Amino acid sequence: xxxxxxxxxxxxxxxxxxxxxxxxxxxxxxxxxxxxxxxxxxxxxxxxxxxxxxxxxxxxxxxxxxxxxxxxxxxxxxxxxxxxxxxxxxxxxxxxxxxxxxxxxxxxxxxxxxxxxxxxxxxxxxxxxxxxxxxxxxxxxxxxxxxxxxxxxxxxxxxxxxxxxxxxxxxxxxxxxxxxxxxxxxxxxxxxxxxxxxxxxxxxxxxxxxxxxxxxxxxxxxxxxxxxxxxxxxxxxxxxxxxxxxxxxxxxxxxxxxxxxxxxxxxx
Amino acid sequence: xxxxxxxxxxxxxxxxxxxxxxxxxxxxxxxxxxxxxxxxxxxxxxxxxxxxxxxxxxxxxxxxxxxxxxxxxxxxxxxxxxxxxxxxxxxxxxxxxxxxxxxxxxxxxxxxxxxxxxxxxxxxxxxxxxxxxxxxxxxxxxxxxxxxxxxxxxxxxxxxxxxxxxxxxxxxxxxxxxxxxxxxxxxxxxxxxxxxxxxxxxxxxxxxxxxxxxxxxxxxxxxxxxxxxxxxxxxxxxxxxxxxxxxxxxxxxxxxxxxxxxxxxxxxxxxxxxxxxxxxxxxxxxxxxxxxxxxxxxxxxxxxxxxxxxxxx
Numbered sequence: 001x002x003x004x005x006x007x008x009x010x011x012x013x014x015x016x017x018x019x020x021x022x023x024x025x026x027x028x029x030x031x032x033x034x035x036x037x038x039x040x041x042x043x044x045x046x047x048x049x050x051x052x053x054x055x056x057x058x059x060x061x062x063x064x065x066x067x068x069x070x071x072x073x074x075x076x077x078x079x080x081x082x083x084x085x086x087x088x089x090x091x092x093x094x095x096x097x098x099x100x101x102x103x104x105x106x107x108x109x110x111x112x113x114x115x116x117x118x119x120x121x122x123x124x125x126x127x128x129x130x131x132x133x134x135x136x137x138x139x140x141x142x143x144x145x146x147x148x149x150x151x152x153x154x155x156x157x158x159x160x161x162x163x164x165x166x167x168x169x170x171x172x173x174x175x176x177x178x179x180x181x182x183x184x185x186x187x188x189x190x191x192x193x194x195x196x197x198x199x200x201x202x203x204x205x206x207x208x209x210x211x212x213x214x215x216x217x218x219x220x221x222x223x224x225x226x227x228x229x230x231x232x233x234x235x236x237x238x239x240x241x242x243x244x245x246x247x248x249x250x251x252x253x254x255x256x257x258x259x260x261x262x263x264x265x266x267x268x
Numbered sequence: 269x270x271x272x273x274x275x276x277x278x279x280x281x282x283x284x285x286x287x288x289x290x291x292x293x294x295x296x297x298x299x300x301x302x303x304x305x306x307x308x309x310x311x312x313x314x315x316x317x318x319x320x321x322x323x324x325x326x327x328x329x330x331x332x333x334x335x336x337x338x339x340x341x342x343x344x345x346x347x348x349x350x351x352x353x354x355x356x357x358x359x360x361x362x363x364x365x366x367x368x369x370x371x372x373x374x375x376x377x378x379x380x381x382x383x384x385x386x387x388x389x390x391x392x393x394x395x396x397x398x399x400x401x402x403x404x405x406x407x408x409x410x411x412x413x414x415x416x417x418x419x420x421x422x423x424x425x426x427x428x429x430x431x432x433x434x435x436x437x438x439x440x441x442x443x444x445x446x447x448x449x450x451x452x453x454x455x456x457x458x459x460x461x462x463x464x465x466x467x468x469x470x471x472x473x474x475x476x477x478x479x480x481x482x483x484x485x486x487x488x489x490x491x492x493x494x495x496x497x498x499x500x501x502x503x504x505x506x507x508x509x510x511x512x513x514x515x516x517x518x519x520x521x522x523x524x525x526x527x528x529x530x531x532x533x534x535x536x537x538x539x540x541x542x543x544x545x546x547x548x549x550x551x552x553x554x555x556x557x558x559x560x561x562x563x564x565x566x567x568x569x570x571x572x573x574x575x576x577x578x579x580x581x
Contacts, residue, residue: 017377029366109363112325113375113426
């Protein structure tokens with residue numbers, strides 16, 4: 001614990017900035033990266049349109065726990081926003097991070113400089129957040145334009161999506177340091193898809209059997225969805241702080257674990 | 269903490285060891301490198317050179333023993349030490365997502381240089397590495413020699429006091445090697461301390477003021493190239509070939525000529541103080557070699573004598 005605190009005090013924002021700077025340079029230099037960036041944005045948007053609006057026409061309206069009645073699309077949209085924040089951050093900290101770590105030897109080259117493993121982790125996470133925020137920002141604009149959220153609550157929901165991005169980005173990075181090869185990414189995307197389907201995204205968790213409900217409440221996307229939905233629908237309650245705490249713990253634990261693993265893998 | 273002592277060694281290792289589980293890569297070595305020196309680690313593959321270099325570059329902590337770089341302990345001040353080092357790794361790890369020029373500017377930022385400084389430094393180094401015309405190119409289409417020069421240029425970006433080069437010219441063609449040596453020689457003349465590993469004897473003789481020969485994780489010899497030759501070899505070497513006759517069969521008849529005879533698959537090496545006298549004696553004994561070559565002893569003779577002829581993979 002003491003050593004962790006010492007390590008945090010020696011971190012240099014300038015070096016974290018240099019790691020972000022490297023990723024910006026890579027972004028500028030190739031059109032392929034832009035394409036990947038763009039495709040990540042459309043997925044949640046397509047789900048919103050097909051399920052939120054399409055299936056929503058069959059479902060009709062939904063009564064929330066608070067007793068308020070909303071259209072199905074209004075219920076699904078914040079969940080898709082949370083999913084978008086999650087996948088934006090994960091895309092960067094899993095696939096790209098792993099490639100830079102394992103094959104491109106990018107981090108190996110960086111670690112020969114004064115930059116420390118934790119500074120790499122922070123830089124990579126910040127960059128993931130820039131990418132994730134790009135998705136969520138545009139998504140929020142679409143939501144407001146479609147009348148699925150008010151502008152005021154949408155603005156307030158933005159920081160909530162940043163927290164979601166931080167949490168998933170940090171944990172994604174930690175998981176990437178454990179990956180043996182590309183085959184492990186299939187497992188990861190299966191897990192990601194399961195979370196996507198069963199985190200109270202498409203139906204209220206209260207409708208699940210009790211055991212399943214408890215299980216879902218232990219998983220991360222549930223907390224992300226509940227937090228973002230609470231803010232977007234303007235239903236602020238003290239209970240939201242539980243979700244904030246859950247995501248904050250994910251962020252810190254993910255970062256510490258990732259930095260430690262980077263050091264063990266690259267500085268044996 | 270300001271240290272004025274100029275003759276304090278840049279690198280000081282006492283009983284330095286590195287173990288990975290049961291495997292001992294470096295087995296207790298003592299090394300001291302003075303400012304301005306060009307120092308070499310020689311040895312076959314697996315001798316522990318790279319592990320030693322990784323410890324000196326503060327990306328791998330010693331398992332035991334003492335190590336001080338610039339008088340500092342890598343376990344405590346790794347980041348501060350690395351700020352003053354230039355590292356050229358054995359395998360190029362240039363950034364393929366960036367241009368040649370961006371590889372330098374981006375790297376400079378890791379050392380805390382401002383954007384303007386990074387650009388200025390990149391221009392200087394592109395010139396130094398003769399890569400100015402390739403500044404906008406990606407890294408991937410560059411030749412092996414160009415990549416190597418870029419890696420060395422990148423290692424110079426923070427104006428380091430100590431440059432570490434792990435097998436700098438392995439895999440390069442002769443032209444590329446000579447260009448690289450010339451650049452490294454220039455650094456040396458500017459007073460930069462160089463530490464390199466190599467298994468090319470000519471490279472060690474060209475660049476190193478002093479070197480150690482490593483084998484099996486230990487240091488088996490130390491000195492200047494000339495001193496090592498004087499200690500572990502003779503002044504001259506006679507290379508004799510005997511056509512169809514196997515060298516191993518003829519070596520018995522050469523007994524007493526020179527200090528020792530070493531049969532290789534295709535020739536016999538005679539180590540002697542006086543090559544011409546040895547050749548005269550060979551002829552006097554009625555042996556008729558198909559070819560005779562008298563040459564000066566090289567570091568290669570020392571190296572093979574010390575580390576044996578067994579192939580190490």
